[in-house]
Amino acid sequence: MTTTTTNTATGTVLDASGVTMRFGGLTAVRSVDLTVGAGEIVGLIGPNGAGKTTFFNCLTGLYIPTEGKVTYKGTTLPPKPHLVTKAGVARTFQNIRLFSNMTVLENVLVGRHTRTKEGLWSALLRGPGFKKAEAASHERAMELLEFIGLQHKADHLARNLPYGEQRKLEIARAMASEPGLLLLDEPTAGMNPQETRAAEELIFAIRDQGIAVLVIEHDMRFIFNLCDRVACLVQGEKLVEGTPDVVQGDERVVAAYLGTPFEGAPGAEEAAAVEAAEAQSSTGTTSTTSTTSKEGETQ
Numbered sequence: 001m002t003t004t005t006t007n008t009a010t011g012t013v014l015d016a017s018g019v020t021m022r023f024g025g026l027t028a029v030r031s032v033d034l035t036v037g038a039g040e041i042v043g044l045i046g047p048n049g050a051g052k053t054t055f056f057n058c059l060t061g062l063y064i065p066t067e068g069k070v071t072y073k074g075t076t077l078p079p080k081p082h083l084v085t086k087a088g089v090a091r092t093f094q095n096i097r098l099f100s101n102m103t104v105l106e107n108v109l110v111g112r113h114t115r116t117k118e119g120l121w122s123a124l125l126r127g128p129g130f131k132k133a134e135a136a137s138h139e140r141a142m143e144l145l146e147f148i149g150l151q152h153k154a155d156h157l158a159r160n161l162p163y164g165e166q167r168k169l170e171i172a173r174a175m176a177s178e179p180g181l182l183l184l185d186e187p188t189a190g191m192n193p194q195e196t197r198a199a200e201e202l203i204f205a206i207r208d209q210g211i212a213v214l215v216i217e218h219d220m221r222f223i224f225n226l227c228d229r230v231a232c233l234v235q236g237e238k239l240v241e242g243t244p245d246v247v248q249g250d251e252r253v254v255a256a257y258l259g260t261p262f263e264g265a266p267g268a269e270e271a272a273a274v275e276a277a278e279a280q281s282s283t284g285t286t287s288t289t290s291t292t293s294k295e296g297e298t299q
């Protein structure tokens, strides 16, 4: 397949093309193209409701995109989250999803299940194969805890960890599936400045282990420091993409965050039509019927 050859040759890990996601009449993501290359950290920014998490969900099999294609290392990703993880794409969530009554170590071990070959019978009989696999998983999980600096808390219940450590644990659990691409949804949400700086270092270290990273974040300083490339979504469409310097200097990005309309903005035509209709009705020159008809035009 041509796509496969091209992707491998250029070192593209993730290739999302023309991804559109509609919920009934709402288009949450519209024709978004995005690639992540080997060794890259790519940021996805945009105001609230821009479609960032929906786009992530389209990449990870939680949603099947209405249109578009997503490939990982040249192979189309299957439409089921556990198969996507197995293929090599792991993620964390905006709202922490740990097993709060399990220990820190157990949470990481859960993340290894897609990499454990031993089946149910082997687990029940606890034969030598199972014991060997269990020991290897345990060793790898402890390595990961050491990597995120939580090895000394392996036996603590996840719910007793401070918030910043819970976020790190989520990352370790995602890494336990040995991904080639890690998707992080707001990894620093709720963190203090020191924790945020530590998270930045951790993500650089993850990249240095050969794992490509795609990260959603609202903290602009964090994202512009961290990323090789940044894409900005506004109302479901990719508005700008480029190096941090290019994106942070783009006045359309600033305007989108401040809520200031700008020429060519996604949804700007509709917004202008609604504003015009409102202005007309407030001057009292328009009857109820004609206002309705104006709104109808904007649908």
Ligand SMILES: Nc1ncnc2c1ncn2[C@@H]1O[C@H](COP(=O)(O)OP(=O)(O)OP(=O)(O)O)[C@@H](O)[C@H]1O
Residues within 6 Å of the ligand: 023, 026, 028, 046, 047, 048, 049, 050, 051, 052, 053, 054, 055
């Ligand atoms: N399952 C769903 N059903 C219907 N609408 C949805 C669904 N999921 C998301 N949306 C809508 O899609 C749009 C994009 O939401 P999304 O959560 O992807 O944005 P976001 O950029 O991640 O926002 P935030 O930064 O606030 O997390 C919003 O209007 C949201 O209400």
